[in-house]
Amino acid sequence: MVLSTELLGIRNALAEKREIKAKKAAANGKAKFPNPAFFRAKDNIDWKAQGKNLMEVVGICTEMFKEADHKAFWKLQAERCKDDLNRCILEFKQATQMSPEELKDVFLNGEKTLGKLYRKGDMATVRREWKGAVDTAYDFKEWLKMWGMLLMTFSKDLVPALNSALYYRWMISYFCCVGFMDKNTFGQKGSALRMSHLMIYDIFRYVAENLVFLAKCDKKNGNSVLNKKVVLFDEMTMGQIMAGFPDLVGIPYQLMPVFLVSEIDQLTCIPYIDAVESFGLPADTCPVPSSECGALVIDALPHMGSCFISSSMPCDGSVMASEYMSRRFPDLPVYHLTFPVRYEYEETTQDAVEDIKGCIKFVEEITGAKWNWDAYFKQMKRFNEETAYELQKWEVNKTDYPQIIGPCYELFRKWNYEMDGGADPRTMRTFEKVNDIMMKAYERREEAWRGKMKYRGIVWSCPAHYYANFSNWLANCWGIDILVEMESLNFTKVLETEDKEEALMDLARLYERMVMRRHTNGGYHNVVDELWRQVEDWRAEIIIMYQNVACKNMATLQGILDDQCRDKNYHMIWIEHDLMDPRTVSRKNMRGKVNEYMRTVMRAEPIDPTLEEFDDETAM
Amino acid sequence: MKAKKNIKRTVGALAAAYAGLFCVFYFDLDGKLLYYVVEPFMKRHFDNMERRDPHTVPYEQIDSEYMKK
Numbered sequence A: 001m002v003l004s005t006e007l008l009g010i011r012n013a014l015a016e017k018r019e020i021k022a023k024k025a026a027a028n029g030k031a032k033f034p035n036p037a038f039f040r041a042k043d044n045i046d047w048k049a050q051g052k053n054l055m056e057v058v059g060i061c062t063e064m065f066k067e068a069d070h071k072a073f074w075k076l077q078a079e080r081c082k083d084d085l086n087r088c089i090l091e092f093k094q095a096t097q098m099s100p101e102e103l104k105d106v107f108l109n110g111e112k113t114l115g116k117l118y119r120k121g122d123m124a125t126v127r128r129e130w131k132g133a134v135d136t137a138y139d140f141k142e143w144l145k146m147w148g149m150l151l152m153t154f155s156k157d158l159v160p161a162l163n164s165a166l167y168y169r170w171m172i173s174y175f176c177c178v179g180f181m182d183k184n185t186f187g188q189k190g191s192a193l194r195m196s197h198l199m200i201y202d203i204f205r206y207v208a209e210n211l212v213f214l215a216k217c218d219k220k221n222g223n224s225v226l227n228k229k230v231v232l233f234d235e236m237t238m239g240q241i242m243a244g245f246p247d248l249v250g251i252p253y254q255l256m257p258v259f260l261v262s263e264i265d266q267l268t269c270i271p272y273i274d275a276v277e278s279f280g281l282p283a284d285t286c287p288v289p290s291s292e293c294g295a296l297v298i299d300a301l302p303h304m305g306s307c308f309i310s311s312s313m314p315c316d317g318s319v320m321a322s323e324y325m326s327r328r329f330p331d332l333p334v335y336h337l338t339f340p341v342r343y344e345y346e347e348t349t350q351d352a353v354e355d356i357k358g359c360i361k362f363v364e365e366i367t368g369a370k371w372n373w374d375a376y377f378k379q380m381k382r383f384n385e386e387t388a389y390e391l392q393k394w395e396v397n398k399t400d401y402p403q404i405i406g407p408c409y410e411l412f413r414k415w416n417y418e419m420d421g422g423a424d425p426r427t428m429r430t431f432e433k434v435n436d437i438m439m440k441a442y443e444r445r446e447e448a449w450r451g452k453m454k455y456r457g458i459v460w461s462c463p464a465h466y467y468a469n470f471s472n473w474l475a476n477c478w479g480i481d482i483l484v485e486m487e488s489l490n491f492t493k494v495l496e497t498e499d500k501e502e503a504l505m506d507l508a509r510l511y512e513r514m515v516m517r518r519h520t521n522g523g524y525h526n527v528v529d530e531l532w533r534q535v536e537d538w539r540a541e542i543i544i545m546y547q548n549v550a551c552k553n554m555a556t557l558q559g560i561l562d563d564q565c566r567d568k569n570y571h572m573i574w575i576e577h578d579l580m581d582p583r584t585v586s587r588k589n590m591r592g593k594v595n596e597y598m599r600t601v602m603r604a605e606p607i608d609p610t611l612e613e614f615d616d617e618t619a620m
Numbered sequence B: 001m002k003a004k005k006n007i008k009r010t011v012g013a014l015a016a017a018y019a020g021l022f023c024v025f026y027f028d029l030d031g032k033l034l035y036y037v038v039e040p041f042m043k044r045h046f047d048n049m050e051r052r053d054p055h056t057v058p059y060e061q062i063d064s065e066y067m068k069k
């Protein structure tokens, strides 16, 4: 179908009217987030090209159907079905051998061993976990809700989203986000399960909405009017600066194609890393900037946006990624936001403020939008409130009855601190609900991980993206309950919401303490002394010490940390990993380090022995 | 009588839909469909797509030709 320009003109006129309406609603405090006009903005989609695209896909489908070895395909499916059936029979037999009390316990409280849910060489689990009648029903409801939200969001502008799914490999990995939700909630029940679902839902809603924006803005999809409102920033740059530009959309550029997707699908970044290493980049570079550069080399990033805010954060690798970015898209104006690293010297804060002012001016000049102090203060007030809720979580977790444990809690904190930053009013509701559930559970002295609360743990250093749910495995297999992770322990000061100069100073302080940077780039006392202080504060018995084999910042400290830990007599387990490249150190090897330590040093037995050894090399 | 029948039918249909969806959920059929059908198809589609190959570009051309294309 080819739409005539007149018709497109009508659509634009309508979009303008709607935008005026939305602005009025915003002035009355009734604004929807994100602005619905952003979804509707659409001006010059090349329908002919879209038609061609679609024909190509139909062609590939037909070709595949003709070429496919149907016999082998159905044989494989039959084998899998047979295996599933055998497992069902086995589980049924096991159930018949149980006493009525045991059976009742499984029915009401769920299964005790989870390793059987994996099958060697498979990407999907054999089946979902039986968490007990009530919790499985709840899990099912959340599954429906997640699929519903994903479908509804993509249907807001289906054509560009479909096009992108057919062009970008990484888009397909997002189809598996429901499976990712399962991995993060394995073994969780009751209040803990409810809190995890609430938090992960918000993250995926943000992801789905931004995927639609990404698809809409991509030049391949016609480069809509929305593009003029889009400010891209480096995924390592926090989103709070956009609070002062309520009419613009700020998108952390590489977040969807690289950073977040690598947590959902462990295999996504491999082509990026290979491409950039063949391009000449040394193989011992940190996979974060390597993957960002590799994505540019193989054209995995959409060509979009009105400008790009690059950054030197968290470390020098980001500078390299910014270089690649401006070479790949020379037409995109770039502003380099480079904050002083020695952030504890207050004298340098003024330099950072000047940098922020320069950035604001740059965005104003490029987009024509005006910085709005009211909007900025409004969002920061919300962000302050969210930080207060976060601190409440920490207080509860420091007690003898921690309530909020597991990967969803960590992912939510990082996302809220770094990306959302108080922008989405719907997130506030989640904070309130989670707080409510948490406080009630605390009053009832609930076990956050039923029957699996053995050791209080803390995570230090940068975690492996390809094993984002490692803390979930730690709790399920060994009863090591991670109370907090280093990357969560960032800036918690109440940000200024009245004085404009002081507000910019606070914004600079916040940015300088972004996730990872605060510790890994903050110098000795922010990462070494701080660890011992936190261990005491949280009364942690085990330190899970990640070692990204390519992180030079942390590598320099290994000996010091080892020596001091020995002197202090703490249990510290070093877990090597390669952040986004599971080929260097696999998930299985990471688990092996814990298994070895727990068996030899702690002389402990696993709570769930089926999880000690299993294959998930190809699992998403 | 007819209304009763209709209600029964609706409840039956809803119960069947619920049971069907629950089976999809419990046996991870959505995951299996994605991993065993969609993923291999998409993999093949992406592998077949014409893309620029950084490995075939002479080193001295990389900056000027490849990245700006």
Ligand code: SF4
Pocket (backbone or CB within 6 Å): A286, A287, A288, A289, A314, A315, A316, A317, A462, A516, A520, A521, A548, A550, A551, A552, A553, A554
């Ligand atoms: S893991 Fe280390 S090298 Fe990589 S981005 Fe973080 S601080 Fe920098």
